[in-house]
Amino acid sequence: MSFAFLLCIGVVLVVAGIGVPIAYAVIVGSLSYLFVSGESVGLAGKLMMDGLYGSFILLAVPLFIVAANIMNAGTISDRLLQFCIVLVGRFRGGMGHVNVVASLIFSGMSGSAVADAAGIGKIIIEMMTRTGHYTRGYAAAITAASATIGPIIPPSIPMVLYALVSSTSIGYLFLGGIIPGLFMGAVLMAMNYIIARKRNFGLEDAPPLRELPRNTLQAFPALLMPAILLYGIYGGVTTPTEAAAVAAFYALLLAVFIYRSLRLRVFMEILIDSARSSAAVGLIIGSALILNYVVAAENIPNLLAEYLNNLDVSPLMFLLGVNLLLLLLGCLLDATTIILVIIPLFLPACRELGIDLVHFGVVAIVNTMIGLITPPYGVLLFVLTAVTGIPLNEIIREIWLFLGALIVALLAMILFPDIVLWLPKYFGYAG
Template identity: 75%
Template sequence: MSIAFLLCIVILLGLAVMGMPIAYAILVASFAYLAASGQSIGISGKILLDGLYQSFILLAVPLFIIAANIMNAGSVSDRLLQFCVALVGRFRGGLGHVNILSSLVFSGMSGSAIADAAGIGKMIIDMMVKSGHYTRGYAAAITAASATIGPIIPPSIPMVLYALVSNTSIGFLFLGGIVPGLMMGAMLMAMNAWISHRRGFAKHEPVPLREFPALTINAGPALMMPAILLYGIYGGVTTPTEAAAVAAFYALILATIFYRSLSFKHFYEILVTSARSSAAVGLIIGGALILNYIVASENIPTVVANALVDLDVHPLVFLLGINLLLLVLGCFLDASTIILVIIPLFIPTCRALGIDLVHFGVVAVVNCMIGLITPPYGILLFVINAVTRIPLAEIIREIWHFLAALLVALLLLILIPDITLMLPRALGYAG
């Protein structure tokens, strides 16, 4: 490990601690390394261009962001919410179940936890608080916890980023996330049911059965999006990137023609917002590409892999140790940074220990999503605080039960790889 690399790490950590956005901190630290090691700063341009030209799948990120923003902007979210209320609102703690179910449904359209929390999440929080049966903190906490499911059930922006750094099939990653996502939802529903009975939450007024067909038809076109995406990818009709374009176009058709809830002015605002979000992700990706070049130049992944293999670490012990590390890092770093900068260090070790990369990828993404609700950083907690003005202290006070439920789900995923791999293997995955 060279002095230039140590300088890079010190600058990166120092700038991050001082509060500089992580993308800028990575770029400044990377440029410092290139200068200290005697390399031209211009090489960073070549690294970026090579990375972009060789990673066509990255185009899926802005397309999924646009699809999610269109779904949030039109009346699609309202129709999905009405469908979920009719389905599970009648049970004790029903609006809590509605919250979780709506996240499960919306996850099949957005691929983003933040899009879930900021969009449909705000509506369900208002419904829960206005009902008079739930505290503001509880409504916000269950919304933050359920939003973590968004990037697990396909489509998934974090899984696209993981596929970029691991050279793993995005299609099999998407398939691998379906059962874990459903299991996370079941865990959260079980916790909500237990708390609801313990605190005596009232039931929501049942929706008459005669209204079910109309509500289902109303929400049906939106519910079709995950099926269209999965059929396109696994039926050989589209690549994952083309499927993202189909998702964005389908969302646009729903909002403008089918539901007629999106004006041209609003659509322009969506494009601007999506461009800003895509640029933010793009800066992190650009910095990560340069930093990964530096890490590879220093041969860090091979050194780490050889050191762990020489220690004769059992694959399960390795997985548990890495996930504990990712949980700690998730308290301070955002998911994109962990996936693009930290996880690539351990992929060679996974290969050497015989750990399936689809299993590792899904587990790592679930772990990163749990980090989104883990104090003190917990970006989803800040997002919900920003859109609802509910004090952060109230949200954190109620988040612990749901955090525990998600940690149990994560442990099961680590211990039982078949939970993740059953669907990919059923559709031809050889891992």
């Protein structure tokens, strides 16, 4: 490990530590490596541009962002939310269940945890606190926890990024996320029910069941989006990137022609906001591409794989160790950085140990999503504080039980790989 590489890591840590966004910190650190090692600094620009423009798969990211923003802008979210209320709102802890079910449904549309939390999440928090049965902190905590499901059930922007660095099939990754996402939802609903019983939360005045067919009919066009996406990919009609374009176009058709809830001015704001979000993701990806070159130049992945092989680590112990490390890193780093910079370091070792890359990818992405609600750097906690005004300490006070429930779900996925792999294998994945 050279002095230039140690300098690179040191610069990244120092620059990020003083509050500079992680993408800029990684770029500055990587440039310091190129400068000290005597390589052309212009190489950084070439690596970034080649990586961004040479990967067709990355087009899926802005398209999924546009689809999510269109879904959140019109009355689509309101119709889906009313459907959830009629479905599960009558049970003990009903609005908490509505919160989780809404996240499960929206996870099949947005592919983004932040989009779920800032969009439908804000609406549900207001509804939960209005009933008087839930504290502000509890409403925000279960919203943050359920929003982590967003990138697990397809479509999923983090899975697109993982496919980019691992050369794994996006289609099988998407399939691998369906059962884990539903499992996470079930675990969160069970925890919500236990807390509701213990704290004696009041029952909601849910609409009668006879309204379920009408609400289902109103929400049905929106509920079709995940099915259209999955059929397009697994039916051989579209590539995952083309499926993202179909999702964005379908969301636009729903908002304009079916629900008639999207004005031109709002649509322009959606495009501008989506462009900003896409640019932010692109900057992080570009910085990661440069750092990945630095890591490859230092032969770090192969050295790490060789070290682990010499330790004679079993695949299970390796998975447990890596996931513990990722949980700790999730307290400090954002999910995109972990997926693009940290996870590629372990891929050669996974191949050497015979660990399935679809299983590893889904588990690692679940882990990074848990990191979004892990103090002190829980991005979803900050997002909800910003959009609702609820103090951060109130949310953190209530998040721990949901955090524990999700870690238990993660452990189950590690110990029982078929939770992830059963559906991909059913559709022909050879492993």
